[in-house]
Amino acid sequence: MTRSSLLRDSLIAIAVFAVLALLPFIVPGKGFTDFMVRLAAFGIFATSLNLLVGYAGMESFGHGLFFGLGCYSFGLIMQTFPVSIPVAFLATVGLSIVVGTVVGAICVRLNEIYFAFVTLAFQMLLHSLIIAWTPITGGDQGLTGGIPRPPFLGIRLDDYYHLYLFSTGLLVASLLAMYHIVQSPFGYTLRMIRDNAARAPFLGINVFRVRLMAYVIAGAFGAIGGMIMSLFVSGAFPDFAYWTISGEAIFMIMLGGITVFLGPMVGAVMLLLLNDFVTKMTTHYGLVLGLVILLFALGLRKGLMDFAADLWRDRQTPTSGPRPDTAAKTAASAPARAGE
Amino acid sequence: MLKIEGLSKSFGGVAATNDVSLHFPKGSLTAVIGPNGAGKTTFFNLITGAFKPDRGRILLDGDDIAGLSPPEIVRRGIGRAFQIARIFPTLTVRQAVLGAVHAHRNQHRILAKRFPMPGSGDRAEQVIALAGLTAKADTLSRNLSHGDQKLLDIALALVLEPHVLLLDEPTAGMGPEERWAMIDTVHRMWEQERMTLIFIEHDMSIVFKIAQSVRVLSYGRVLAEGTPDEIRRHPEVIKAYLGDEFEASHA
Amino acid sequence: MDLSALASCLITPSCVITQTTSGLIIGLLLFLVAAGVSLIFGVLKVVNFAHGAFYMLGAYFAYTAYQLSGNYLIAVLAGGIGVALFGLVFERLLISRVYGSPVLMQLLVCYGAILILDDLVKIIWGADFLSFGMPSAFQQLPFVFAGGVVPVFYLFLIVVALAIAGLLGLLISKTRYGKIVRAAAVNPSMVSALGINTGVVYASVFVLGGFLAGLAGGLAAPVRSLTAGMGTSIIIESFIVTVIGGMGSVAGALVGSILIGLVRSFGTIGFPLFTEGLMFVLMAVVLVLKPSGLFGKGGA
Numbered sequence: 001m002t003r004s005s006l007l008r009d010s011l012i013a014i015a016v017f018a019v020l021a022l023l024p025f026i027v028p029g030k031g032f033t034d035f036m037v038r039l040a041a042f043g044i045f046a047t048s049l050n051l052l053v054g055y056a057g058m059e060s061f062g063h064g065l066f067f068g069l070g071c072y073s074f075g076l077i078m079q080t081f082p083v084s085i086p087v088a089f090l091a092t093v094g095l096s097i098v099v100g101t102v103v104g105a106i107c108v109r110l111n112e113i114y115f116a117f118v119t120l121a122f123q124m125l126l127h128s129l130i131i132a133w134t135p136i137t138g139g140d141q142g143l144t145g146g147i148p149r150p151p152f153l154g155i156r157l158d159d160y161y162h163l164y165l166f167s168t169g170l171l172v173a174s175l176l177a178m179y180h181i182v183q184s185p186f187g188y189t190l191r192m193i194r195d196n197a198a199r200a201p202f203l204g205i206n207v208f209r210v211r212l213m214a215y216v217i218a219g220a221f222g223a224i225g226g227m228i229m230s231l232f233v234s235g236a237f238p239d240f241a242y243w244t245i246s247g248e249a250i251f252m253i254m255l256g257g258i259t260v261f262l263g264p265m266v267g268a269v270m271l272l273l274l275n276d277f278v279t280k281m282t283t284h285y286g287l288v289l290g291l292v293i294l295l296f297a298l299g300l301r302k303g304l305m306d307f308a309a310d311l312w313r314d315r316q317t318p319t320s321g322p323r324p325d326t327a328a329k330t331a332a333s334a335p336a337r338a339g340e
Numbered sequence: 341m342l343k344i345e346g347l348s349k350s351f352g353g354v355a356a357t358n359d360v361s362l363h364f365p366k367g368s369l370t371a372v373i374g375p376n377g378a379g380k381t382t383f384f385n386l387i388t389g390a391f392k393p394d395r396g397r398i399l400l401d402g403d404d405i406a407g408l409s410p411p412e413i414v415r416r417g418i419g420r421a422f423q424i425a426r427i428f429p430t431l432t433v434r435q436a437v438l439g440a441v442h443a444h445r446n447q448h449r450i451l452a453k454r455f456p457m458p459g460s461g462d463r464a465e466q467v468i469a470l471a472g473l474t475a476k477a478d479t480l481s482r483n484l485s486h487g488d489q490k491l492l493d494i495a496l497a498l499v500l501e502p503h504v505l506l507l508d509e510p511t512a513g514m515g516p517e518e519r520w521a522m523i524d525t526v527h528r529m530w531e532q533e534r535m536t537l538i539f540i541e542h543d544m545s546i547v548f549k550i551a552q553s554v555r556v557l558s559y560g561r562v563l564a565e566g567t568p569d570e571i572r573r574h575p576e577v578i579k580a581y582l583g584d585e586f587e588a589s590h591a
Numbered sequence: 592m593d594l595s596a597l598a599s600c601l602i603t604p605s606c607v608i609t610q611t612t613s614g615l616i617i618g619l620l621l622f623l624v625a626a627g628v629s630l631i632f633g634v635l636k637v638v639n640f641a642h643g644a645f646y647m648l649g650a651y652f653a654y655t656a657y658q659l660s661g662n663y664l665i666a667v668l669a670g671g672i673g674v675a676l677f678g679l680v681f682e683r684l685l686i687s688r689v690y691g692s693p694v695l696m697q698l699l700v701c702y703g704a705i706l707i708l709d710d711l712v713k714i715i716w717g718a719d720f721l722s723f724g725m726p727s728a729f730q731q732l733p734f735v736f737a738g739g740v741v742p743v744f745y746l747f748l749i750v751v752a753l754a755i756a757g758l759l760g761l762l763i764s765k766t767r768y769g770k771i772v773r774a775a776a777v778n779p780s781m782v783s784a785l786g787i788n789t790g791v792v793y794a795s796v797f798v799l800g801g802f803l804a805g806l807a808g809g810l811a812a813p814v815r816s817l818t819a820g821m822g823t824s825i826i827i828e829s830f831i832v833t834v835i836g837g838m839g840s841v842a843g844a845l846v847g848s849i850l851i852g853l854v855r856s857f858g859t860i861g862f863p864l865f866t867e868g869l870m871f872v873l874m875a876v877v878l879v880l881k882p883s884g885l886f887g888k889g890g891a
Contacts, residue, residue: 006454059694061695114878114882116698117638117831120827121831124867124871125867125868125871129868132868180452180454185442185448185449189449191431195427199426199427202419203439204414204443243823285710290705293699293700294704297689297699297703298700
């Protein structure tokens with residue numbers, strides 16, 4: 001097999017991380033590192049949503065549940081308990097797995113529309129709890145007072161370069177892990193369920209269990225995105241659990257493309273740049289972003305990387321027919337709703 | 341062997357399957373026939389767990405499997421292909437068959453290793469060859485011809501090494517030549533895999549040519565059973581089924 | 592959690608009456624929005640996530656009409672008719688382009704529209720909370736039933752909303768238009784084969800849904816503070832209602848809405864910090880016990 005192995009992908013990841021580690025010396029200024037920390041948070045978040053949407057065909061509209069959960073859980077643990085950052089980190093991942101299992105058990109049986117509704121509803125439940133439980137969460141003021149950052153393993157997260165390294169390191173590691181999952185037997189089972197959920201049971205696949213696993217895994221990665229955000233703003237805000245966070249993530253994956261693994265990353269870069277540009281130019285952020293979304297959704301209807309993938313496929317197929325590696329790529333990147 | 345006892349299922353008061361008792365010996369090749377609406381597909385849906393029977397027992401080698409879920413029944417050894425091919429449009433033939441191999445070996449939830457798992461390739465190639473799809477192994481399933489999609493559907497079921505294989509109209513929607521090619525392939529599969537094969541078929545020439553025995557359903561009941569010759573001469577069958585068919589085809 | 596307060600309310604007639612009326616108002620206003628969401632989904636197979644923004648627009652249209660005319664009836668009608676017309680434009684311009692698209696694409700379009708509408712409202716009416724004020728006709732001494740105080744306006748709202756619900760029920764179940772709408776929900780190709788223009792049917796359902804949401808906004812204006820983004824909570828509640836009542840069922844929307852209204856009003860007494868959460872618990876219970884909703888047909 002000529003396809004990528006874990007070893008090769010790991011080497012690529014290390015190389016990418018090395019380049020990222022050097023970048024701040026080439027592009028100096030806190031503006032760049034700040035951007036990259038936000039990109040790490042949203043990149044992981046959007047890519048984890050695409051595990052559901054692009055690979056499993058599960059159109060969640062409430063993925064922000066896990067972003068908000070990660071944000072608040074990490075912030076609260078660090079503020080309340082004298083624990084190290086890795087401990088709070090693992091505890092938050094554990095909590096998101098528990099929450100994902102309970103919420104997922106209710107949601108993943110539902111059909112398309114209901115799944116979108118009910119995932120959104122659970123996200124808004126978290127949001128309303130955050131608003132209501134002011135003594136714990138700070139209500140609509142958010143979690144203030146800063147997050148303690150005790151050094152661990154020589155990493156001091158109150159230093160912005162250290163935070164940059166930590167965040168981009170998590171980004172690269174999370175992307176590597178999610179790519180590995182997508183290329184695993186489980187990843188192919190997800191594609192089968194996405195393509196034909198009615199056929200899968202007759203091959204002995206328990207669709208409920210596989211979907212639940214996907215939901216929990218995506219949720220855990222979504223929470224990692226939230227934790228990075230919590231470190232970045234040194235707190236947590238109810239907006240991180242609001243439905244617009246899910247809306248933004250959906251726009252990111254649609255913008256970048258759901259049929260290519262790195263599509264959501266591209267979308268995250270585009271939307272963050274757009275955000276920064278628009279907020280600098282005008283106070284009417286919603287108006288401009290809304291118009292961009294409508295132009296995109298009604299005009300292009302496809303993400304950037306989807307176009308690139310289609311173009312590439314068209315150039316490959318007429319001459320030789322799909323070769324094994326091409327075919328593997330096209331399947332890996334097949335549209336969620338391709339075919340019948 | 342598969343033994344059905346008193347199987348019944350109704351939908352909104354209409355009995356789609358009504359007190360059906362049938363026996364399919366181990367390794368037999370049986371055709372299930374009957375006019376449209378006779379309840380043939382419902383019968384398959386009951387055996388494979390897509391519907392839960394209201395009453396009755398489905399005995400596979402002596403164990404009652406009635407009421408189990410489709411994945412559980414598949415794991416007991418009953419495979420199934422569909423009247424309209426149900427495939428995975430964005431996967432290649434090889435990927436789909438490999439996916440089925442992983443599901444069969446209970447490796448389909450493995451997260452930490454790459455697809456495909458070692459050792460799954462040989463089995464996949466073997467089944468692809470058996471279905472005659474080797475030349476198209478790297479074609480996307482959605483780009484296959486109608487006949488090849490049906491072959492892939494059957495191949496997916498074959499991966500599971502079924503003791504009993506149910507084929508719902510394997511030749512539906514095919515031209516005459518394609519039909520006989522398909523039937524040859526099915527017959528070869530049956531001989532090589534030594535399984536119990538039950539198929540629904542409308543084309544009587546095919547039924548009488550390859551089936552060892554025939555079961556006739558009509559209005560959800562068993563109308564007749566026997567060898568092709570016996571069925572051909574059965575007065576009830578001629579009246580209820582062949583008569584209509586004969587008149588229709590010569591009208 | 593304060594179960595003793597809830598228990599003492601439930602054995603006090605005045606408290607029961609006060610909470611029931613406020614619950615009915617929440618529920619019936621919610622019904623007007625949820626019925627539109629449910630109808631539009633039933634017929635067009637589109638989730639109009641922007642329906643909460645329609646409700647918001649209805650309130651603001653009514654506000655301006657009331658400022659200009661000083662007549663509450665005109666204000667409410669301006670809300671209803673204004674949003675109905677807006678709904679027509681919205682359907683033709685945006686929604687008609689995403690028929691048959693994946694849910695996520697529909698949600699994305701609505702998300703963009705909500706961002707724009709919320710911002711437009713801020714630009715036109717300002718970012719601060721607006722207060723409509725109680726129309727003079729209703730500035731009277733409240734009714735008192737068994738010690739429970741019920742403002743005149745509350746009774747008016749309940750009667751009007753119930754009347755609208757009744758008319759809507761008649762429209763859907765008894766008229767030729769209702770038959771066409773129900774048929775289009777089940778089998779649109781059959782309806783168009785019969786020579787009925789489905790495009791017109793779709794647009795009309797959207798207009799009807801917009802009218803109801805606009806009326807709800809206008810009716811609610813005197814008892815709610817107006818702000819951009821006021822549509823969000825009601826659209827989420829509408830989703831919960833459709834899940835509880837069953838998608839596409841007007842009767843289900845009514846029962847679901849009133850249930851939510853009562854849960855909210857009594858919840859504020861028993862579970863002050865978890866009032867919102869109670870709705871979600873209710874929804875989760877229904878989903879586990881009857882996934883297709885109380886009045887839904889088939890599996891969800």
